[in-house]
Amino acid sequence: MLQSGPLPQTEHPLRGLFAPRSIAIVGASDRSAWARAALRNLDKVGFDGDIHLVNRRGGEVLGRTAHTSCAAIGAPVDVAMLVIPAVGLLDALDDLKQAGISNAVILASGFGEIGEEGARLEAAIRDRANAHGINIIGPNCLGLANFSDRSALWTGSLRTPVHPGKVAIVSQSGAVAIAIHRFASQQGVGHGYLVSTGNELNTGVCDAIDYLLEDPGVEVIALFVEAIRDPAAFAKVARRAMELGKHIVALKVGRSEATALAAQAHTGALVGDDKVFDAFCSQYGILRAGSIDELVHTADLLCKARVGAEGDVAIISISGGLSEISADLAHEAGLPLAHFAPETAARLKEFLPDYATVHCPLDLTGLAVTEPDMAAKAIEAIADDPSVGVVVYVFDVPMDADDASPLSLPMLRSVSEGVKRASAPVLVIANHAKGFTAETAAVVDELELPYLSGGLQFGLAALALARGQAGRVGALPEPAAQDSAKPLDGALPRTEYEAQTMLRGFDVPTIPAALAASRDEAVRMAAGIGGEVVLKISSPQIQHKTEVGGVAIGIAQDEVGDAFDAMMARVKAAKPDAVLDGVLISPMRKGGVELLVGITRDPQWGPTITVALGGVFVEIFKDLSLRLLPVSEAEVETMIGELRGAKLLNGYRGAPQADIPALARAICRIGEAALSLGDRIEALEVNPLVVDGDRIEALDALVIPAQTGETS
Structure with missing residues (x-):
């Protein structure tokens, strides 16, 4: 139902479904458990709109007058809840159309989830609903409830x-x-x-x-x-x-x-x-x-709390043991703990006892129980530390009188003051998972505490998730980026040579290469390149060149002619039916970090791009990062940073520092090339893409056409 394009400025078309003022319950009867549940839930949430019961026999149902059809109601209805078997749904939708009702909830099951017959019925109901312009929640559902507007089209417990x-x-x-x-x-x-x-x-x-x-x-x-x-x-x-x-x-x-x-x-x-x-x-x-x-x-x-991705996490408690537990859980969640600046440490020492240790997590010691104002002072001082992004105060809000101590409320009032004065977000997290009672709610509301009752393990894990998401904002490509990829006309690249030529058209840096169809051409082209060269067979029918003896590396200039002849003979013997275009000749490269860049088409999600470090990193350790196309250069830089072996690109053991922005740009261009080929391809792979300082080169490329066994 959801359409692309700008959001409408008028009332949302689903308002009548999510915030109805008049409801019809179709199929209501004295024996209908669904109808009873629906009425009970409407009463429970305090719905004060109009409720119409529909039963084809009319009369009195569940203490209310029933209409024989929706068309017979004679008043506007926002939504109908259909509490009827699947076989009656098509007629019911016709009735809704006649009554001018454009929203419905279908509870019945027995459709696509049970097999072909159910799927056919579901398709027929979908076609009828679409033809009548009726929005359907369901089937095979419990409905929906809107507590804010006090409406419920819900038959489950509530x-x-x-x-x-x-x-x-x-x-x-x-x-x-x-x-x-x-x-x-x-x-x-x-x-x-x-x-x-x-x-x-x-x-x-x-x-x-x-x-x-x-x-x-x-x-x-x-x-x-x-x-x-x-x-x-x-x-x-x-x-x-x-x-x-x-x-x-x-x-x-x-x-x-x-x-x-x-x-x-x-x-x-x-x-x-x-x-x-x-x-x-x-x-x-x-x-x-x-x-x-x-x-x-x-x-x-x-x-x-609005937590950001920047800054470290500072944890405060009144117990050394809780501080230690917090530190372990923060480490497991991947949260960086703060290191307090000297100015922060000095402020803390002004009111902490001499025996307190100023580090994170901060243990206020048992003195905080008798001097609760320490909580507010500590929160305020730590929140002002420039390295701190969020403050966590570990303390329980009592569930009832038996759960509280005489000092609980004074401590929480101090925490509340600290939260209000803090210059960074603050969270109050229970020591462990706690119930949230009416008494808890009263304290939280009165003191306006940002309280998480789920305990430290879930609270810190949630904080880690939230901080990770905060770093994502602004990294998306424009929605039209995929549409802007210009389709590439003509035949698909059949060989590595043709794939490399195509990539160069998208400004992807590729290794210089020449295609030799004869011994003499091979010798001449190798001389033009100079130094040692690599020879690779070029054939539309051969994907794995090494398996047929179609790769020779480190070939000296005076060996090129013989190497050409030997390779052609080997490959012809191994693949007598293959068409051989010749031999691809490139300069021999040594050193650098090898990456794999692969684009594949997921049947549900469409084209995806994978970036991985080559060799054992991807084969054994599965060290890779995956995204949907299109991607921005900033997104690709994030992908590179996600690789466990990314240190190899950062000047590891004296190797040159890789030009990460240029690398990201090259990978983006590979993605654009794949998008330009559209659904004509199943995959495009560059393996390896070699990075050696500011030198970035695609050494090999492969295009696999869609739904065929052919490869380049």
Whole structure:
């Protein structure tokens, strides 16, 4: 449903679905558990709009007068909840069309997730809904709830959130939506929306996110997905989130083959390559969570503090043991701990006891219990340190009277004062996972504490995710970059020589090369190059040249003629049916760092680019970085920095420092060349791309046509 292009300035087309003022429940009966649940939840959230029950027999249903059809209601209806079996849906959609209802929630299951027959019925319902202009949430879902506007088209269990907040929960799975909702409520993580999209007939997670991002009350989308059905639409809403300074935290299954198959069975959709989804998240600023706990706690943190990527993390506690635990957990999360400036240390020593050690994590010692104003002083002093990007204060907010000590509230008041005066973001994190009760909420609200009740492990892990995402802002290419790649006309490159020639047309630095069709040409061309040379067979039918004796390195000038003849004879014997264009002659290169740059076409996500260090780094250690095309030069520099072997490019052991901007530019150009070939190719590979200081050269290139076995 989501279309590309500028966002409309008029009312969002899904307003009636997400914030209805009049609702019809179609198929309601005294025996319908779904209808009862829907009415119960509408009452629970305090819906004060119009509710119409529809039963084809009319009469009284669940204590209300029922209409025989939606068309018989005779009043505007924003959305209809269809609590009927799948076989009755086509007629129900016709009734909605007649009544002028443009939004519906379908709860029934038994569609694409069960096989071909269900898929055919789902397609028929989709066609009918699209023809009638009806937006459908579902089927195979629990519906949606809007706590901010007090509406609910929801048949699952429901808790009014303990704490109002700026998180919107969106899930393809209804059961997972309930689990996230319950856990968030238990942890005091307020959420204004709860959406279950199911099979996404014509309105999916991207449409939901598109609507929710435009709500000023929403800052974070907490997303559970089994499959991304429309990667282009997902990219659009991810980009929009970054433009608005909002966040998407995603929990996606499919990391293993078993979960991918289970997800496909559940939703009827292809899950796609998890590595590519990971790359998409890195590229588009989406934080990827590994569990419901991490999803909820990360969303909570993002609502509590605007943490940046710059600066180190300073941790404060009132216990040496907690300080040590915090240090270990910060290390595991990859968080850099602060080293206090001399001026900061001097300020701290003014009020800390003589036996306190001034370092990070900072232990205020037990004296802080009797002198709680130390908390505010420490927070303020540390936040002023130029190296500090965020301050973490480790302390529990009591759940009830039994959980509190006489000194808890004075300490928390001091922490609150420190938060208000701090020049850097501050988070208050519980020692361990705690419940979030009404008593907890009262203290947090009164003192305006940025409190994370999930404990240190999840709190610091969430902080690490948030800091990583903060560094992504502004690194995206323009949306039109892929469209601007000019299609390359003519035949595809068939050989390495033709592939190298094409790359030079995109300003990719390539090694000088000449194609010799005879012994005499080989000798003459080698003389023009000078020094030792490399000979490689050139044939459209031969991809792996070394396997047929088609590569000879370090050939002296007086050996070129004989080497040419010997190579042609070897290859003809090994591949008698292959067409031999001749031998490619290039100068012999030594030294430098070898990289592999590969472009492949993912069936779901489209063209991707991989950058890896060559040799054992990629073959054994799988040291690589992956993104979706197109990429910016800044993005490629980030990719290079992600490689574990990146130190080899930074002057390792006296080697020359690589020109990283020039390298990134060359890799971008390779990506542009691949895009220009469009869907005519399955892959393009440059291996190796050699970097030796400011010398960057593609030594070999390969183009694989789409859906054929032919290679260059």
